[in-house]
Amino acid sequence: xTDAFRPEARAPRGFIDKRxxxxxAERRIVESVSAVYERYGFxxxxxxxxxxxxxxxxxxxxxxxxxxxVFALQDDDEQWMALRYDLTAPxxxxxxxxxxxxxxxxxxxxxxxxxxxxxxxxxxxxEFVQCDADTVGSARPEADAEIIAMAVEGFAAxxxxxxxxxxxxxxxxxxxxxxxxxxxxxxxxxxxVLRAVDKLDRLGVEGVRLLLGAGRRDESGAFxxxxxxxxxxxxxxxxxxxxxxxxxxxxxxxLAGVIGGSAEGDEGxxxxxxxxAALTSLGVAxxxxxxxxxxxxxxxxxxxxxxxxxxxxxxxxxxxxxxxFGSVGGGGRYDDLVAxxxxxxxxxxxxxxxVSRLAAALRASGLDHAAEARGPVVVIAFDAASMGEYFAAAxxxxxxxxxxxxxxxxxxxxxxxxxxxxxxxxxxxxxxGDEIASxxxxxxxxxxxxxxxxxxxxxxxxREDRPGQLTVARSxxxxxxxxxxxxxx
Amino acid sequence: xTDAFRPEARAPRGFIDKRxxxxxAERRIVESVSAVYERYGFxxxxxxxxxxxxxxxxxxxxxxxxxxxVFALQDDDEQWMALRYDLTAPxxxxxxxxxxxxxxxxxxxxxxxxxxxxxxxxxxxxEFVQCDADTVGSARPEADAEIIAMAVEGFAAxxxxxxxxxxxxxxxxxxxxxxxxxxxxxxxxxxxVLRAVDKLDRLGVEGVRLLLGAGRRDESGAFxxxxxxxxxxxxxxxxxxxxxxxxxxxxxxxLAGVIGGSAEGDEGxxxxxxxxAALTSLGVAxxxxxxxxxxxxxxxxxxxxxxxxxxxxxxxxxxxxxxxFGSVGGGGRYDDLVAxxxxxxxxxxxxxxxVSRLAAALRASGLDHAAEARGPVVVIAFDAASMGEYFAAAxxxxxxxxxxxxxxxxxxxxxxxxxxxxxxxxxxxxxxGDEIASxxxxxxxxxxxxxxxxxxxxxxxxREDRPGQLTVARSxxxxxxxxxxxxxx
Numbered sequence: 001x002t003d004a005f006r007p008e009a010r011a012p013r014g015f016i017d018k019r020x021x022x023x024x025a026e027r028r029i030v031e032s033v034s035a036v037y038e039r040y041g042f043x044x045x046x047x048x049x050x051x052x053x054x055x056x057x058x059x060x061x062x063x064x065x066x067x068x069x070v071f072a073l074q075d076d077d078e079q080w081m082a083l084r085y086d087l088t089a090p091x092x093x094x095x096x097x098x099x100x101x102x103x104x105x106x107x108x109x110x111x112x113x114x115x116x117x118x119x120x121x122x123x124x125x126x127e128f129v130q131c132d133a134d135t136v137g138s139a140r141p142e143a144d145a146e147i148i149a150m151a152v153e154g155f156a157a158x159x160x161x162x163x164x165x166x167x168x169x170x171x172x173x174x175x176x177x178x179x180x181x182x183x184x185x186x187x188x189x190x191x192x193v194l195r196a197v198d199k200l201d202r203l204g205v206e207g208v209r210l211l212l213g214a215g216r217r218d219e220s221g222a223f224x225x226x227x228x229x230x231x232x233x234x235x236x237x238x239x240x241x242x243x244x245x246x247x248x249x250x251x252x253x254x255l256a257g258v259i260g261g262s263a264e265g266d267e268g269x270x271x272x273x274x275x276x277a278a279l280t281s282l283g284v285a286x287x288x289x290x291x292x293x294x295x296x297x298x299x300x301x302x303x304x305x306x307x308x309x310x311x312x313x314x315x316x317x318x319x320x321x322x323x324x325f326g327s328v329g330g331g332g333r334y335d336d337l338v339a340x341x342x343x344x345x346x347x348x349x350x351x352x353x354x355v356s357r358l359a360a361a362l363r364a365s366g367l368d369h370a371a372e373a374r375g376p377v378v379v380i381a382f383d384a385a386s387m388g389e390y391f392a393a394a395x396x397x398x399x400x401x402x403x404x405x406x407x408x409x410x411x412x413x414x415x416x417x418x419x420x421x422x423x424x425x426x427x428x429x430x431x432x433g434d435e436i437a438s439x440x441x442x443x444x445x446x447x448x449x450x451x452x453x454x455x456x457x458x459x460x461x462x463r464e465d466r467p468g469q470l471t472v473a474r475s476x477x478x479x480x481x482x483x484x485x486x487x488x489x
Numbered sequence: 490x491t492d493a494f495r496p497e498a499r500a501p502r503g504f505i506d507k508r509x510x511x512x513x514a515e516r517r518i519v520e521s522v523s524a525v526y527e528r529y530g531f532x533x534x535x536x537x538x539x540x541x542x543x544x545x546x547x548x549x550x551x552x553x554x555x556x557x558x559v560f561a562l563q564d565d566d567e568q569w570m571a572l573r574y575d576l577t578a579p580x581x582x583x584x585x586x587x588x589x590x591x592x593x594x595x596x597x598x599x600x601x602x603x604x605x606x607x608x609x610x611x612x613x614x615x616e617f618v619q620c621d622a623d624t625v626g627s628a629r630p631e632a633d634a635e636i637i638a639m640a641v642e643g644f645a646a647x648x649x650x651x652x653x654x655x656x657x658x659x660x661x662x663x664x665x666x667x668x669x670x671x672x673x674x675x676x677x678x679x680x681x682v683l684r685a686v687d688k689l690d691r692l693g694v695e696g697v698r699l700l701l702g703a704g705r706r707d708e709s710g711a712f713x714x715x716x717x718x719x720x721x722x723x724x725x726x727x728x729x730x731x732x733x734x735x736x737x738x739x740x741x742x743x744l745a746g747v748i749g750g751s752a753e754g755d756e757g758x759x760x761x762x763x764x765x766a767a768l769t770s771l772g773v774a775x776x777x778x779x780x781x782x783x784x785x786x787x788x789x790x791x792x793x794x795x796x797x798x799x800x801x802x803x804x805x806x807x808x809x810x811x812x813x814f815g816s817v818g819g820g821g822r823y824d825d826l827v828a829x830x831x832x833x834x835x836x837x838x839x840x841x842x843x844v845s846r847l848a849a850a851l852r853a854s855g856l857d858h859a860a861e862a863r864g865p866v867v868v869i870a871f872d873a874a875s876m877g878e879y880f881a882a883a884x885x886x887x888x889x890x891x892x893x894x895x896x897x898x899x900x901x902x903x904x905x906x907x908x909x910x911x912x913x914x915x916x917x918x919x920x921x922g923d924e925i926a927s928x929x930x931x932x933x934x935x936x937x938x939x940x941x942x943x944x945x946x947x948x949x950x951x952r953e954d955r956p957g958q959l960t961v962a963r964s965x966x967x968x969x970x971x972x973x974x975x976x977x978x
Contacts, residue, residue: 007543009585009830012570015537017583023533039887041865041894041912044512048504048616049538049572049602054496073562076606081501083538094506096498103911105898113538113602117565127537138897142876146897274876281880341498376530387631387763391770398528405530408627408635409594422592423530 014120015127025359025368030111030131032157033353036150037109037133045108047090049115053080055093057340071117071126083115087132088337088350095136095348096341105137111355125356132331134350136338141271144305144333144349145278151309151329151351152288158358159367164313165328168244168292171272171305172332174255175293177265178240182233192227197241198296205238212237244292248276251291268304275305297330304333307351311358315365328358375423376403377481380416380430389431393441393477397429400478402485404429420446426485429477442471445484503609504616510862514848519600519620521646522842525639526598526622534597536579538604542569544582546829560606560615572604576621577826577839584625584837585830594626600844614845621820623839625827630760633794633822634767636840640798640818641777643842648856653802654817657733657781660761660794661821663744664782666754667729671722681716686730687785694727701726733781737765740780757793764794786819793822796840804853817847864912865892866970869905869919878920882930882966886918889967891974893918909935915974918966931960934973 011017018026034044053072072082084090087110095106111131120126133150135143148167155165175197179190196211203211210216212234215226229237236258243254252272259265272291279289297306309329314322331351338346362368377397379390390406397404407416420428430442445468452468472480500506507515523533542561561571573579576599584595600620609615622639624632637656644654664686668679685700692700699705701723704715718726725747732743741762748754761780768778786795798818803811820840827835866886868879879895886893896905909917919931937957961969 005543006830006832007541007546009544009582010541011537011582011586012539012541012564012568013566015539017537018535020532020534023535039865039890039892041867041892043509043864043912045509046507046512048500048506049604050501050504050616052496052499052501054494055498057496071562073560075501077502079501093498093500097500103908105896107894115538127539135897139899140873140897142880142895143897145880146895278876278880281877282884341495343495375532376528378530384629387767388770391631391635391767395771401528403528403530405596406631406635407594408624408629408632410628419592423532 014118014125016125021373022359022363024373025362026129026355028368029158029353029355029358029362030129032159033131033154033355034109034111036153036157040107040133040146040150042107042109042133042150045091045094045110046112047084047087047094047110049083049113050081051084051090051093053082055341056082056085056089069117071115084112085116086114087112087130087352088134088334091132091134091136091350092337092348093341095346096338099338099342099346102137105135105143107133107135109133128357129355131353131355132350134331134348136348137346138349139335139347141274141305142278143347144271144307145275145282145284147331147349147351148275148279148289148307149282149284151307151331151353152284154353155309155358159362160311161313161367162288164365165309165311166287167289168295168308168310169272169275169289169305170291170293170295170297170308171268172302173264173268173271173304174259175237175240177262177268178236178259179233180264181259181262182229182236184227184229184233189227189229192225193229193237194296196227197237197294200241200294205242208241209234209238241294244290244294246290247286248279248289248291251293252276255291255293271305297332301334301337302332303335305349306330306332309351309353311361313361313365315361323364325357325361325364327354328361329353373424375420375425376405377427377429377485378416378420378423378425379404379406380413380420380428381407382413382432386431386433386436389436393429393431396478397481400482402478402481417444421449424450427481429481435471435474439474440471441474441477441480442469443477443480443484444469447484447487503607503614505614511848511852513862514851514856515618515844518647518842518844518847518851519618521648522620522643522844523598523600525642525646529596529622529635529639531596531598531622531639534580534583534599535601536573536576536583536599538572538602539570540573540579540582542571544830545571545574545578558606560604573601574605575603576601576619576841577623577823580621580623580625580839581826581837582830584835585827588827588831588835591626594624594632596622596624598622617846618844620842620844621839623820623837625837626835627838628824628836630763630794631767632836633760633796633838634764634771634773636820636838637764637778637796638768638771638773640796640820640840640842641773644798644847647847648851649800650802650856651777653854654798654800655776656778657784657797657799658761658764658778658794659780659782659784659786659797660757661791662753662757662760662793663748664726664729666751666757667725667748668722669753670748670751671718671725673716673718673722678716678718681714682718682726683785685716686726686783689730689783694731697730698723698727730783733779733783735779736775737768737778737780740782741765744780744782760794786821790823790826791821792824794838795819795821798840798842800847800850802850802854804850812853814846814850814853816843817850818842862913864909864914865894866916866918866974867905867909867912867914868893868895869902869909869917870896871902871921875920875922875925878925882918882920885967886970889971891967891970906933910938913939916970918970924960924963928963929960930963930966930969931958932966932969932973933958936973936976 070082070085075081114130115127196208200208211226212229213226217223239258243258295308297308311325311328333349335345335347379394381390394404394406426447428444435441448468559571559574564570603617603619640656685697689697700715701718702715706712728747732747784797786797800814800817822838824834824836868883883893883895915936917933924930934957
């Protein structure tokens with residue numbers, strides 16, 4: 001190599017490489033959630049990675065400043081493009097572009113990578129996989145219910161046990177109605193109220209009460225200005241956010257008592273009532289999808305119902321510490337997103353699985369089915385002249401549906417066995433000169449080797465039932481390997 | 490809507506939206522090719538969309554100018570990042586970064602989007618899906634053979650008929666050996682020879698002969714300088730590129746007569762001989778993988794064997810015009826790519842399926858299995874008060890594995906039937922007030938409707954065998970819909 005410049009081999013900050021073991025959970029989620037979406041009649045749509053920056057515009061969820069937080073570049077015709085920040089903005093652009101010719105309501109799902117140009121750090125990435133379903137063109141609350149039902153089914157299909165997750169449902173209209181009744185009409189003030197409510201989990205009721213009023217000073221001494229609501233309004237908001245819990249209809253009854261009165265609040269209540277009824281028709285259990293008035297979910301994006309998926313399972317990290325995964329998906333009704341392009345409001349609702357985060361949770365809780373990680377059968381290579389024999393053996397195994405490879409490195413027998421073990425191969429196939437001459441093949445049971453290593457005590461019993469190595473007629477190769485691969489472990 | 494600014498709803502130039510029908514072929518290719526790779530013991534690896542620009546560096550295939558043709562932007566720490574141009578450069582970076590801890594040889598496959606910042610135009614896109622397999626750390630020609638065998642199996646698994654594709658194999662070493670024997674040692678001159686040979690398909694033998702000599706003036710009058718080889722060298726190159734065709738061993742025999750002599754040429758011949766032997770052991774037919782000395786494949790990238798997959802099927806476009814799809818994948822041996830980072834040469838070989846282009850070819854040739862496009866069963870919605878009945882019916886169908894949805898728009902019966910037809914639904918489920926009261930359900934056979942529309946002549950016969958609409962007991966819903974969905978069409 002005469003090339004003098006040697007770049008350092010490293011991935012850009014905030015981007016990670018995922019090996020097969022890391023990807024197993026992610027692929028399982030995407031496949032099983034996609035199957036749920038298709039069963040509900042949603043059709044797949046893939047849009048490109050880039051959108052024009054003006055099409056993404058200010059509709060970045062949770063971001064008050066437009067064009068912050070995206071990877072943007074200028075095309076050679078001077079137009080600014082940005083990598084998509086989520087899968088909803090591209091859908092809104094697509095729906096606006098093709099509205100006349102689409103079947104309506106338009107039900108689409110999407111699986112794809114999204115990018116956020118945020119400060120990277122340990123566990124903070126800039127690239128995620130999402131898996132969304134949205135219904136565009138239906139104002140019916142039943143469309144929201146269906147989206148929620150699919151999310152619940154999706155979590156189950158992805159392998160989460162029943163009690164490990166919950167969908168929390170709220171309506172932006174309820175809180176808006178409450179604020180209107182309380183006389184808070186200024187948009188800035190209303191945003192401040194939403195922000196305060198959104199901090200309930202972190203700050204508790206007392207912290208939220210301060211943020212609804214004059215403001216709050218944190219431990220570091222920093223002061224956050226409050227929403228400056230009057231005392232009775234503060235108490236109404238607190239009563240509202242504490243009205244959740246229990247069966248869906250019971251929550252609605254409590255909420256009716258708290259917000260009753262404003263037209264928007266009543267509308268929100270009626271919609272939640274219809275969502276609840278549809279969830280029951282769809283067979284969604286009371287404890288898998290609950291009404292929770294403390295859910296805010298984004299700030300300027302949603303116009304009606306909002307959904308948030310939360311993991312409940314206690315997950316321990318490698319050090320035995322409890323990890324809080326929190327939100328692993330969310331969505332809601334956004335009736336203004338398509339109107340941004342066309343001027344015509346189009347009702348829409350959807351949900352997005354945070355695939356990367358959910359996969360991390362499945363891995364951390366050991367639910368990612370490590371057994372599937374088993375590597376291929378490795379055919380040991382002794383002699384270049386016998387390569388044809390090795391390849392024929394591997395091809396035979398593959399044709400029988402058993403993943404197999406010939407070792408193609410330059411190392412000897414011992415390194416090859418170590419390689420097979422590192423690949424988590426179930427078996428190594430040995431075709432030495434003697435075996436070939438006598439029409440035989442030797443098979444080494446590597447699964448057994450790993451089991452023995454794991455439980456040394458039962459050593460003798462195991463050896464009697466299942467020899468670590470056996471020599472059979474070459475014609476018995478597939479059957480003998482299959483016995484090892486399919487042995488109960 | 491008070492928002493005054495309305496961006497135009499359009500996708501950036503060179504990026505396209507893909508609907509379910511467009512994606513069917515692409516997904517089938519990715520799934521079946523991935524299954525082949527896994528059967529051969531390759532493990533999946535996903536890297537991020539971005540790499541540091543210096544890591545992509547000059548190793549853009551087919552590009553002489555570094556950093557041209559990529560989407561690049563500067564990170565907030567001033568480092569330049571670029572979206573990956575292919576899946577090989579990120580693999581080289583990953584392998585260099587983790588070489589010490591990887592099982593060797595490292596066999597990985599990858600599926601992902603790649604981006605090329607080229608001038609967009611009709612049919613010219615800037616975003617593609619690729620599906621690659623590479624073996625890093627094996628210098629054995631058998632590793633090349635295995636890559637070729639997987640490509641051949643991959644095309645078959647993706648649904649291409651036997652005679653519709655061929656893998657063409659060459660070795661950079663043969664041409665290098667030939668040039669050395671002919672006294673052409675200047676790198677610029679050798680590159681010019683490769684460029685000339687690469688144009689054989691387009692310009693024919695006479696055009697290539699001119700480009701190997703003084704140069705060629707095209708129809709527009711533009712002059713391309715030639716490689717300025719001497720007459721005997723030109724004839725040797727021409728004899729070389731014309732030596733292909735027929736059985737693999739016959740081609741090698743002819744090539745031995747043409748290039749014989751140089752050490753590098755002999756090495757190339759010996760490697761192709763071993764590749765041919767391994768292909769035979771692997772059961773790869775003589776006409777699916779051929780030696781073709783006219784294949785060049787990239788300019789500065791490959792160091793040994795090169796592979797190019799070509800579609801042979803005559804494919805007609807919508808206007809009945811023959812479309813030439815040409816290359817739908819390729820690869821080869823690149824022994825210097827990892828060394829760029831580490832200084833240590835690491836032998837590597839791989840193949841990349843051009844998934845997007847192959848999908849376009851499958852669609853154009855009607856091999857994308859349009860039948861799978863059928864939409865969900867649609868439950869007609871008459872009355873908000875009966876939504877529970879509709880949802881329960883849809884849930885029942887889905888639980889039985891039949892995709893189904895409740896119509897959630899605001900239109901009447903006629904528009905709903907039209908919607909179901911546009912979605913290519915097999916059946917519409919009608920639960921009117923009468924049906925609900927009498928415990929029945931009416932099912933409209935939409936498959937039949939479409940068949941009747943297609944063959945009006947057989948109208949009466951069809952009606953006798955299969956009623957267009959039937960009313961059954963509500964408990965018979967799933968069975969009756971299943972009969973329609975599973976009826977032979």
